[in-house]
Amino acid sequence: MDRERKAALDKTRPNSSRRGYDGTWEVLAKAFLAEPGNDKCQCGRPATLVAHKVSIKRRPDLRLERTNWRPSCGRCNNRDTAEDRRKQRI
């Protein structure tokens, strides 16, 4: 009985973890953006996501480290991601 219920729960879980983002991250990121002072990106546009100051490609251990977070908008995040990729080629 218990095992069946667990299997059913597993099936309802979102599979966003495949992209490296799990439910915990979504919840923490939303809460972070809801805090005072975290509603704006550095460019002044409304923050829509949480970016990592140090890329989690370099430091995956800092993914859930709040001191490594900053509010960001999609545009800046795309630019930073592109920049990061460029740096990695050098």
Ligand SMILES: [Zn+2]
């Ligand atoms: Zn921005």
